Amino acid sequence: MGRHDRTGSASLLSVALCLAATTPVPADTAAEGCREAYGDVENTILSCDVYIAKPATRPIDRIRAYQIRAKAHLAAGHIQEALVDFSRAIDEMPDGRLKGYVRFLRGTV
Secondary structure, three states: OHHHHHHHHHHHHHHHHHHHHHHOOOOOOOOOOOOOOOOHHHHHHHHHHHHHHHOOOOHHHHHHHHHHHHHHHHHHHHHHHHHHHHHHHHHOOOOOOOHHHHHHHHOOO
C-alpha cells in the first residue's frame, strides 16, 4: 500500500467518522439486535449482517445498520471492513447536501 492509498483511506475514514457522529438515531432504527452495543461488537456485527440482508429492511434503517456495523468493525480493529460499511452507507444515502459534500471530498463530483 503506497502513501497515497493510506492518505485516501485516512481521509475517507475521517469523513465516515464525522458522518457516524452526526447522524441522528431514531429510537426504532436498526432494530432486532443491530444496535450500538459497545461491549459486544462481534454480536453487533452478526446481528447487523442479518438485519442488512433482510429484504424488508427500510433503506434508512439499512444505512443506519451499515453505520452501526462499521463502528463495531472499528472497535474490533477491522479497519477495511469499517471503511467498506461506511462507504456503503454513504452510497445508499439519498441525494442531498451531505452526499454532495462527501462526493466532493472523494473527488467524484
